[in-house]
Amino acid sequence: MLTLRHLAIDTVRENVAFLNRNCTRHHAEEFLGLGRVEVRKDARSLLAVLNIVDDPAILGPDEIGLSGPAFRHLGLPEGTPVHLVPPTPPESFELVRAKVAGRALGEADLAAVIRDIAGHRYAKIEIAAFLIACASFMTTAEVLGLTRAMIAVGARLDWKGLSPIADKHCIGGIPGNRTSMIVVPIVAAHGLPIPKTSSRAITSPAGTADTMEVLANVDVPMDRMQELVREAKGCLVWGGHVRLSPADDILISVERPLAIDTREQLVASILSKKAAAGSSHLLIDIPVGPTAKIRSAGEAVRLRKLFEHIGDQLGLVLEVAITDGSQPVGRGIGPVLEARDVMAVLRGAADAPQDLRDRALHLAGRILEFDPAVRGGAGEALARRLLDSGAALAAMERIMAIQGPPPAAARLGSLVAEVPAAADGVVGALDCYRIARIARLAGAPNDKGAGIDLLRKVGDRVRKGEPLYRIHAGTNADFTFAQAHAAEDCGVVLVT
Amino acid sequence: MLTLRHLAIDTVRENVAFLNRNCTRHHAEEFLGLGRVEVRKDARSLLAVLNIVDDPAILGPDEIGLSGPAFRHLGLPEGTPVHLVPPTPPESFELVRAKVAGRALGEADLAAVIRDIAGHRYAKIEIAAFLIACASFMTTAEVLGLTRAMIAVGARLDWKGLSPIADKHCIGGIPGNRTSMIVVPIVAAHGLPIPKTSSRAITSPAGTADTMEVLANVDVPMDRMQELVREAKGCLVWGGHVRLSPADDILISVERPLAIDTREQLVASILSKKAAAGSSHLLIDIPVGPTAKIRSAGEAVRLRKLFEHIGDQLGLVLEVAITDGSQPVGRGIGPVLEARDVMAVLRGAADAPQDLRDRALHLAGRILEFDPAVRGGAGEALARRLLDSGAALAAMERIMAIQGPPPAAARLGSLVAEVPAAADGVVGALDCYRIARIARLAGAPNDKGAGIDLLRKVGDRVRKGEPLYRIHAGTNADFTFAQAHAAEDCGVVLVT
Known part of the structure; x- marks a missing residue:
């Protein structure tokens, strides 16, 4: 038995166990070739990558240290006596090996893999193996199976009878493309519920959550978000609180540093999150251009069809807008500058960027047509009326007021x-x-x-x-x- | 600038950098999504996976900690002021992405990837991506390119005119299969140089190095090994000192926990090490059986042909023996028990395991026929004479005497x-x-x-x-x- 210690090291979504090289109970070397260890206490068990500590001030020879995430996943207090045993890798990894060897996986197979990934039983190198096997080859049935598996392991937002729930998502890559902050108030002004959760930028100069945070608080817990949508019909909040697709979050933590993103993984990732968010009507924006994520019309059409097919199978009403992604949208790039452009469009300022306005009107129009009461083809004109009348600006101000003031005032860089x-x-x-x-x-x-x-x-x-x-x-x-x-x-x- | 610290944590072949969450110079969060950071000082640079430290006793807010391997690779003293910058991933990873997308890589491409891997510029998830891309599909030209690339980044043993240099290698998986400890003394007794380096067990109950260590010291530095082969014509030492294929060692550290081993990677791994070891004449033993690594005759033939083809291209004289792998060889399994069986065969004891003896004679015979002076088909009879006359036992005793006594006496478990x-x-x-x-x-x-x-x-x-x-x-x-x-x-x- 070893004594459990929490080491205050965040190993970023990887379970890591630390063992002193002079451990009194085990030859540390014995586990090294295996790459991992299993920590056990009665029925609880945790798989972790092994690191070796040579400094007794960090970890004693009769202790086993767990990194931040690993300690939380095991869920036992410090000082608990635990066993260290050779690892039993997750059984589902056998399926990943079969996929690497060329087999297509069935829905139950993918469910087993995703359950183990969401249960933190895969090391990052195993997740990388799964992602690359999928990137090499994936059938459409596998994309659907993967999407369903990711939905199944996550939470699912319940809008308690509110219907339809509209949503939009842009696959990204175009600087300044802050249409959501114009589309949401237009659609909300029409009365169609549109709860928009957004991410913060990771590799881009701003995510919608970063730009919205110049104008309002975006750090809104789930229960508050539901009230918000009832009161204002829309919201523009950071999605980090809502663990809609925990498996996808883990996959992305490996996908992103590898910079491998395939059409199949993109569709599974986006649609699993949107289905879990309770969206019933969804518009996907695919910008195409020589320096965008999607670089040709042919590629865009293939991606559109995959979105449509998987969306249909999931029971979503899904539309795809293929848009001009040949250059940045608007003038500002960066949170304060983008917020300036957005507010100029909402206020109808003379110098508001026309391309941002046109784009937002087109997308908002397509979403408004999700409403059975709106005549086909009449959405964009309706969007223009809602914007030009000031109704959209009023909706945005209502959303900002309810979300609350930003955490800190932001000023343009001097x-x-x-x-x-x-x-x-x-x-x-x-x-x-x-x-x-x-x-x-x-x-x-x-x-x-x-x-x-x-x-x-x-x-x-x-x-x-x-x-x-x-x-x-x-x-x-x-x-x-x-x-x-x-x-x-x-x-x-x-x-x- | 941050102050460089060495953290006494062995992160096992992965460069890891540690940053205090309240770092005074950087938002730790800003690097998290990127997965890695780059530590720079003038022309030196090191890519490392980022972990976050929440305990100032482990790392201060104006410090950057490097794990054991990372600290050695950067090669700067503690206290050096260094810069932390967003990572520039190795350029060669673009080739891995191309391979994932279905492109076959050329010899120069594979050389670039392997150079970056050997230079510790790949994170383990990137290595996993490369391995899985190769496991999904690999042309024969790619296997050759990979093997050559792995040879190019390693050391190459120089036997200073001694020629031919015989060697044998078993692909493993059969408990008790300690033929090397009989084959080497037989071949050495004939006067054919056969310097055998072996591994320790990682997932098996004994490697040849573990079993030989019951009888003699196996921890022999390179220069001493060269003397040994001149004096005794053979040796049976642990290969851990000789960094013949550093890239392969790194690949294996990821391959093993994933338990993905393909024919192509097996051939590249073994032949890169044997070519680097300066072997000119090589016998590969492929045991086939229902619980062996290779389970059918068809599989064995495919593997044989790949070994032969790549061996030819590298200029090796290479023979493959496909042997019975239907059950363990000999009686003992575990170092002391196996050493007992080996010595019983060498001493000609009445109760020596016949299957171990027959197998060793067959393999030794095929190696002896590498000698142009030995008539085709006469090798096995010659091997039997060298064994039965006591010449092989004498050669083994000479090898043991020169390698020196084992580090500790080992006794059978009571x-x-x-x-x-x-x-x-x-x-x-x-x-x-x-x-x-x-x-x-x-x-x-x-x-x-x-x-x-x-x-x-x-x-x-x-x-x-x-x-x-x-x-x-x-x-x-x-x-x-x-x-x-x-x-x-x-x-x-x-x-x-």
Whole structure:
């Protein structure tokens, strides 16, 4: 027996056990080749990756330490005597091996794999193996099975009779594309419930949750969210509280560093979350462009069909909008700058970015047509009336008021540099990836006031030396870093 | 800048960096979604998986901690001020992504991937992705490219003109199969140089290095090994000192816990090590049986052809022996028991296990025929003469004397239990996997005296209650554990 200790180390979604190299009970070496150990106490058991501690100040020779997540998953108090035994890997991994060898998995197989993943029984290398096996080859039936399996292990929001529940989701990749913050108030103004949960940025300069947080609190617990939707018909909150698809969260924690995202995994991930969120009517936005996630019309159509097929099987009313993803949307990139653009559109300001407005109206129109009372084809005109009449702005103000004030006031970064055109010409292209990266280096989204303010878009004429965009930053280090990157390649292609 | 600290935690072939959650320089959260960080100081840079520390006693808020391996790889002293930057993943991972998407990789591609793996630039999940992509599909040209790439990043033993250098390798899986300890002295007695490096057991009850260590020291540095082969023509040492294929060692550290081993990876792994070991003439032993690694004759032939093809391309003289792997070889399983069987064969004892003797003579005969002076087909008779004349025993004693005495005396486990037949009958099968597991639970190989002594083999008659085998153990816990497992399923199938 070893004494259980909690080591205050967060091993980020991986169960890790720590053993002193001079452990009095076990040869640490004996477990090393196996990669993992199993910690047992009566019926409880935890599989964990093994690390070896050489410093008795961190862990004693008769102790077993568990990292933050592992300690929580085992759920026993410090000081409990526990056994350490050779690991029995999750049985479902046999199915992953079969898939690697070329077998398609059935729905029950996928359910078993996802149950073990959600139950924290897979090491990250096993999750990587599953993801790569799926990325190599996946049947449509497997995509459906995976989506259903992910829904089954999560919570499911209950809107208590409220119906329909509209929702939208953009597959991402286009800087400044903050249409949700305009679409939600328009749809809510019409009276159609649209509870929108969004993520924070991980690799982009802003997620909808980051930008909304410039205007209001987004950290809203589930019960409060339900009230919100009853009162204001819509909300724009951070989805981190709602553990809708815990298996997907774990998969993503491995998928993201590998930067492997396939059509199949994208559809399973999005639709498992939306079905669990209780959405009944869903619009998926797929931007297409040379520097977007989806780069050709053919690819977009294949993705659309997979969304439609899986959506149908899940009983969702699902529409797909394939949109222009050839350049950033609006002018601002970064939370404060994007919030400025959104509010300009909602207020009907003369200088509001037209592309952001048009895009939001188109998407809102398609969602409004989910309402049986709206005539087919009449959605976009209705959306325009709701926006131009100020009803959408009023809805947004109601949502902001109920969600509460932002946790901190955010101001535009005061360090400003203009990036000039190198020659006379016409803007031929804006590289979404490059521009997002420069905005991120300037400090977005952690520094909410940092980012890029685009002064020229595709088709605009510019003379040599005239500014293409402004970089805003809050600290000198970020400012220098972003400028250096912009000097190397500013992401704007001029046709001279 | 953060201050570099060495954390005395061995994260087992994974670079891990530790950051205090309240780091004064960085938002720890900001790196979390990326999975990794890059630690930089001037031209030096290290990619590491990020863990977060919540205990200032382990790591301060202005420090960056590196685990054992990561600290060594960065190679800077504690206290050095270093930068923490968002990670630039290894460029070669783009090739892995291409392979996942279905592209076959060229030799230069595989060289780039293997260089980055050997340079510790891949996280374990990235290595898992590469392994699974290869396991899903691999062309023969890719196997050759992978093997060459692994040879290129390692050391290469130089036998300084000694030629030919004979070697043998068994793909494993059969308990008690200690033919190397008989083959090496026979071949050495003939004067053909055969420097044999072996591994210790990781999941089996004994590796050749574990069993040889009952008789002699096996921990022999490289320079001493070269003298040994000049003096005694052969050696039987542990291969752990010789970093012949560092990339393969890293791949195996991920492959093993995943328990994914394909024909292609097996061939690349073995041949990269043998080519690096400077072997010119190699015999590969492939045991085939219902509980062996290779379960059908067809599978064995496919594996043989791949070995032959890649061996030819590398310029090795390579022969494959497909052998009977239907049951354990000899009687003892576990280091002391196996050493007893080996010495009984070398001494020509009347009760020496005939199957171990026959097998060793067959393999030794095939290696002896690598000698141009030995007539085709005459090798096995020559091997028998070298064994029966005592020349092989003398060669083994010379090898043992030069390698030196074992680090500790090992005695047979004094706790003994006999496992009886449940009925009258004939032994129909012995389950290699099950019997290995029971021997391992009895304490082998860490407890050298633990293991199983088989009293009946396939085809033997037995009466109800008569012993099938004896379990030997050194501690009560292991003894009870092994007995309980044997009671559940002893691994012997009786035909009644």
